[in-house]
Amino acid sequence: MTFLAVDIGNTRLKWAVYPHAHQGAQPIAGGAEFLENIDKLSDGEWSRLSPPERMLGCCVAADAVKRRVEEQMEELWVAPAHWVVASAAEAGVINGYDHPTRLGADRWVAMIGARHRMLAAGPARPMVVVMVGTAVTVEAVDPHGRFLGGFIVPGHGIMLRALESGTAGLHVPTGDVREFPTNTSDALTSGGTFAIAGAIERMVQHVRRRCGSEPACYMTGGAGWKMAPHMLEHFELVESLIFDGLLVIASTRAAAL
Numbered sequence: 001m002t003f004l005a006v007d008i009g010n011t012r013l014k015w016a017v018y019p020h021a022h023q024g025a026q027p028i029a030g031g032a033e034f035l036e037n038i039d040k041l042s043d044g045e046w047s048r049l050s051p052p053e054r055m056l057g058c059c060v061a062a063d064a065v066k067r068r069v070e071e072q073m074e075e076l077w078v079a080p081a082h083w084v085v086a087s088a089a090e091a092g093v094i095n096g097y098d099h100p101t102r103l104g105a106d107r108w109v110a111m112i113g114a115r116h117r118m119l120a121a122g123p124a125r126p127m128v129v130v131m132v133g134t135a136v137t138v139e140a141v142d143p144h145g146r147f148l149g150g151f152i153v154p155g156h157g158i159m160l161r162a163l164e165s166g167t168a169g170l171h172v173p174t175g176d177v178r179e180f181p182t183n184t185s186d187a188l189t190s191g192g193t194f195a196i197a198g199a200i201e202r203m204v205q206h207v208r209r210r211c212g213s214e215p216a217c218y219m220t221g222g223a224g225w226k227m228a229p230h231m232l233e234h235f236e237l238v239e240s241l242i243f244d245g246l247l248v249i250a251s252t253r254a255a256a257l
């Protein structure tokens with residue numbers, strides 16, 4: 001029974017189809033669309049899929065975006081759309097947010113994916129889970145699976161646009177990441193990269209101090225590949241972390257029925 005996983009962020013919709021909803025399943029199809037192009041999915045790539053029997057997604061974009069995606073699913077398939085909402089606990093992760101449901105669903109799903117990946121590889125450890133998308137999120141999870149809290153940092157694009165719109169002299173092309181930038185382009189690109197890296201490395205320190213052991217560090221998101229080479233700490237780049245989390249949630253929910 002094929003399973004469709006959908007991740008709608010503030011910049012792009014990512015989707016993947018699996019032969020079944022089990023941890024470790026390998027995708028048989030997938031893609032990504034910028035939000036301005038999502039209306040074309042039902043005429044394009046989705047029209048060529050065999051109808052998925054189940055769907056689970058997470059969406060942090062506007063409700064109108066989510067509705068447009070649901071409408072396209074309805075045009076093609078009978079499987080209803082189900083969306084993850086962060087809760088007090090799910091699939092072995094406990095939510096430490098003051099108001100658990102206000103935590104971004106993508107952050108929650110990524111932590112669940114990371115926790116199960118870590119447990120599949122060895123004994124339980126604390127984790128730092130980073131998503132580099134429109135925004136950058138940096139989560140801390142203790143060895144028992146308790147989400148301790150996380151940072152939200154502006155992503156590269158938002159930082160650059162904020163600097164551009166708040167100044168007269170910072171309208172320059174993208175530069176390179178340099179330790180000692182000597183032109184405006186490199187200064188902006190390096191500043192953004194090391195601002196994000198610095199926040200992430202602080203969270204690694206916070207987790208070490210709180211948990212007294214070395215965290216497993218995971219990085220995901222569309223711009224993860226740009227950040228990973230500039231980290232001092234070792235981060236495993238796992239592009240599928242959200243899909244991995246959606247697979248875990250779908251399979252644990254099915255097992256509970």
Ligand SMILES: Nc1ncnc2c1ncn2[C@@H]1O[C@H](COP(=O)(O)OP(=O)(O)O)[C@@H](O)[C@H]1O
Binds near residue numbers: 008009010011013133
């Ligand atoms: N080839 C690419 N396509 C799209 N976005 C890219 C690409 N390479 C890097 N990016 C960066 O990744 C970000 C989008 O990542 P993504 O994880 O899709 O974000 P979100 O989940 O917030 O929609 C963009 O802000 C962009 O800076």
Ligand SMILES: CC(C)(COP(=O)(O)O)[C@@H](O)C(=O)NCCC(=O)O
Binds near residue numbers: 103105134
């Ligand atoms: C922090 C986010 C904007 C990240 O979005 P993204 O960069 O993935 O598009 C999103 O997870 C969100 O809207 N969260 C709700 C608020 C919170 O998590 O506290």
Ligand SMILES: [K+]
Binds near residue numbers: 007008106131133
């Ligand atoms: K996201």
